[in-house]
Amino acid sequence: MSFVFEKDIASALADTAQGAATWRATARFKTGRVAATGQLPDYQELRAQANALKRHAINHLDWYLQEFEKNVQARGGVVHWCQDGAEAADVVLQIAKRRDAHLIVKSKSMTTEEIHLNERLGHHGLESVETDLGEYIIQLLDQRPFHIIAPALNLTRYDVAKVFEEKLGVPYDAEIPRQTQTARAVLREKFLEAGIGISGANFLVADSGAIVLVENEGNARLTTTAPRVHIAVAGIEKVIPRAQDLAVFLKLLARSATGQPLSVYTSFLSGPKRGGEVDGPEEFHVILLDGGRTKLLADKDKRQSLYCIRCGACLNTCPVYRRIGGHSYPWVYSGPIGAILTPQFHGTEMEPGLPFASSLCGACGEVCPVKIDIPHVLLKLRQEVKAAEEAQGAGQAERAAFRAYAFAATRPKIWRLAAKAARAAQRRTPKSVMAAAGPAKAWASEREIPLMPAKSFRELWRERTSK
Amino acid sequence: MPRVALFVTCIVDQLFPQAGLAMATVLERLGYEVDFPEDQTCCGQPAFNSGYAAEARAVAAHTVKVMESADYIVVASGSCATMIGRHYAELLGGEPLKGRVFEFSQFLTDVVQVEDVGAHFDGVVTYHDSCHALRELTVKQGPRRLLSRVRGLELREMEPAEECCGFGGTFSVKFSGISGAMARSKLDAVVATGATTVVSIDSSCLMQIQGAAARAGVELRTMHLAEILAAR
Numbered sequence: 001m002s003f004v005f006e007k008d009i010a011s012a013l014a015d016t017a018q019g020a021a022t023w024r025a026t027a028r029f030k031t032g033r034v035a036a037t038g039q040l041p042d043y044q045e046l047r048a049q050a051n052a053l054k055r056h057a058i059n060h061l062d063w064y065l066q067e068f069e070k071n072v073q074a075r076g077g078v079v080h081w082c083q084d085g086a087e088a089a090d091v092v093l094q095i096a097k098r099r100d101a102h103l104i105v106k107s108k109s110m111t112t113e114e115i116h117l118n119e120r121l122g123h124h125g126l127e128s129v130e131t132d133l134g135e136y137i138i139q140l141l142d143q144r145p146f147h148i149i150a151p152a153l154n155l156t157r158y159d160v161a162k163v164f165e166e167k168l169g170v171p172y173d174a175e176i177p178r179q180t181q182t183a184r185a186v187l188r189e190k191f192l193e194a195g196i197g198i199s200g201a202n203f204l205v206a207d208s209g210a211i212v213l214v215e216n217e218g219n220a221r222l223t224t225t226a227p228r229v230h231i232a233v234a235g236i237e238k239v240i241p242r243a244q245d246l247a248v249f250l251k252l253l254a255r256s257a258t259g260q261p262l263s264v265y266t267s268f269l270s271g272p273k274r275g276g277e278v279d280g281p282e283e284f285h286v287i288l289l290d291g292g293r294t295k296l297l298a299d300k301d302k303r304q305s306l307y308c309i310r311c312g313a314c315l316n317t318c319p320v321y322r323r324i325g326g327h328s329y330p331w332v333y334s335g336p337i338g339a340i341l342t343p344q345f346h347g348t349e350m351e352p353g354l355p356f357a358s359s360l361c362g363a364c365g366e367v368c369p370v371k372i373d374i375p376h377v378l379l380k381l382r383q384e385v386k387a388a389e390e391a392q393g394a395g396q397a398e399r400a401a402f403r404a405y406a407f408a409a410t411r412p413k414i415w416r417l418a419a420k421a422a423r424a425a426q427r428r429t430p431k432s433v434m435a436a437a438g439p440a441k442a443w444a445s446e447r448e449i450p451l452m453p454a455k456s457f458r459e460l461w462r463e464r465t466s467k
Numbered sequence: 468m469p470r471v472a473l474f475v476t477c478i479v480d481q482l483f484p485q486a487g488l489a490m491a492t493v494l495e496r497l498g499y500e501v502d503f504p505e506d507q508t509c510c511g512q513p514a515f516n517s518g519y520a521a522e523a524r525a526v527a528a529h530t531v532k533v534m535e536s537a538d539y540i541v542v543a544s545g546s547c548a549t550m551i552g553r554h555y556a557e558l559l560g561g562e563p564l565k566g567r568v569f570e571f572s573q574f575l576t577d578v579v580q581v582e583d584v585g586a587h588f589d590g591v592v593t594y595h596d597s598c599h600a601l602r603e604l605t606v607k608q609g610p611r612r613l614l615s616r617v618r619g620l621e622l623r624e625m626e627p628a629e630e631c632c633g634f635g636g637t638f639s640v641k642f643s644g645i646s647g648a649m650a651r652s653k654l655d656a657v658v659a660t661g662a663t664t665v666v667s668i669d670s671s672c673l674m675q676i677q678g679a680a681a682r683a684g685v686e687l688r689t690m691h692l693a694e695i696l697a698a699r
């Protein structure tokens with residue numbers, strides 16, 4: 001188990017201010033989700049449909065992506081197929097050069113976080129400014145998102161007041177409406193100046209060649225319409241077959257995410273401004289990012305990880321995420337979905353402990369609007385971690401223990417004797433000695449060790465039946 | 468007379484034998500002949516959840532062999548019933564022990580179709596939903612209905628009852644800090660109800676909650692549902 005991850009967890013558990021902020025915010029989302037989904041009489045039916053639609057789209061990904069490209073082109077847009085973050089950044093850089101653009105405005109996108117697009121563009125002298133309030137705050141702080149849908153969830157308004165004071169030179173002010181106005185004033189200027197707007201995409205609609213964006217602040221609308229060029233960056237798994245499928249997904253997405261029936265703004269964008277239209281960009285580009293996704297397609301059990309619509313519900317409900325927060329996880333995706341995506345994108349060796357950091361309570365799978373069986377994928381990944389360890393000759397002590405366990409558990413007589421001996425030893429050993437090392441030490445660090453009884457069930461059963 | 472075979476689980480066998488005996492008592496009072504196939508050991512879940520599929524498969528095959536001849540297999544744990552009823556198919560292929568595996572409360576409510584087992588227990592109790600029983604077996608109202616028919620017993624709901632206690636097998640020692648924090652939240656929820664006894668159908672959850680209570684110096688009884696239902 002990796003040392004770094006455990007240290008991160010320990011410090012997160014010790015950070016009570018961050019812990020309290022995380023607990024409060026996720027509790028709000030959680031209650032909202034329960035209320036909002038409770039209003040849908042056909043909620044479970046919708047989940048089943050969403051799962052079926054995603055399964056179909058992922059199983060026919062090549063076909064739908066080509067259809068999407070064809071329809072984007074028919075409306076005057078351009079599709080760029082990119083293998084990785086470097087290729088995606090190149091596409092942006094070339095467009096920026098051609099259009100002589102130096103400033104980029106961005107709306108919230110986990111996909112661009114995933115490929116560190118801002119840093120990549122920054123290396124080439126391009127300034128790219130986040131315009132979602134939470135993203136803007138963490139950009140000022142140079143932090144990565146703490147939560148999939150609420151990137152600055154760990155920060156209080158007092159934290160934000162300090163950041164604005166330091167980075168923007170405004171007086172300390174902890175009133176949220178005034179903080180919003182401060183950010184708004186700075187960002188309005190950026191919107192007017194920017195040559196390019198970059199957005200993500202919640203859905204790529206194949207039959208319409210359109211992208212769909214959902215948001216609450218209106219900044220994505222400005223990002224995609226004010227600058228002369230709009231570039232949407234999307235993972236290839238975001239494609240859905242038909243516009244009518246949105247009836248299913250949009251009912252579930254905001255409800256699962258924030259508990260809203262619908263996000264404040266839902267934008268359906270296809271192609272650049274056409275002749276006679278006054279609004280819209282002159283150029284419309286879609287970057288289709290693989291970024292390792294095709295690797296995930298190979299495994300028919302784990303492939304469902306690509307169904308994710310990034311609602312964040314699994315984070316909000318996860319008793320582990322709610323206690324350790326987003327920054328303890330090794331990659332930009334945190335919580336249960338992060339625990340299954342990270343090992344698949346980066347290999348289990350990046351953080352072998354990650355799939356094990358779950359009690360397998362199943363709360364994530366229960367709330368997932370597209371019904372990803374996250375515990376099942378975690379179990380598969382655990383097997384892969386152990387197989388990899390075995391191939392490298394690592395984790396020998398634990399493997400030996402489980403082999404011994406299986407040896408005894410398939411030989412009743414040995415099992416009986418071993419259990420009896422263990423019980424007798426436990427009853428004779430003072431707790432302080434037991435708690436000195438190994439699993440008992442870990443147990444006793446948090447809880448009292450139970451005292452084993454003098455007789456096992458099977459012994460008592462024999463006495464009972466022989467009476 | 469109908470016969471049932473008990474699968475008591477390794478944790479009840481070694482740590483909480485009274486829960487297994489209570490299960491037998493309740494079933495016998497309902498007119499069943501109760502067997503305990505002596506060669507049973509463990510369901511294999513510790514290995515399965517830790518990523519050791521081959522080891523889990525061997526233990527699963529052993530359990531199927533031992534329990535094969537039973538008409539009904541009644542399991543003292545929602546978690547182990549899930550392991551046997553759901554994951555064995557994945558490990559062994561086919562449909563091992565199909566339709567014959569029941570968690571204890573499930574057997575009472577679904578097969579025996581009984582709610583009042585004639586129990587008497589004086590006290591205020593709260594029921595903890597164990598995760599696999601709740602989410603994999605959808606056992607939620609059954610235990611509550613059984614408890615509500617126990618004379619002298621007052622059932623109070625904790626908020627939230629559905630939150631994991633943090634045990635999670637090896638998770639409890641691999642990530643003891645998180646696991647301990649979860650146990651303390653659970654304990655707080657239990658204490659807030661004013662109940663003096665917490666009931667569950669999984670002894671492992673009870674061990675976790677009891678361990679946290681003892682560490683916090685909180686006076687609390689933990690009882691398997693069977694123990695309450697066997698009380699007269």
Ligand code: SF4
Pocket residue numbers: 148307308309310311312313314315337364367368369370371372
């Ligand atoms: S895995 Fe499911 S619950 Fe989690 S973010 Fe994705 S869609 Fe939402």
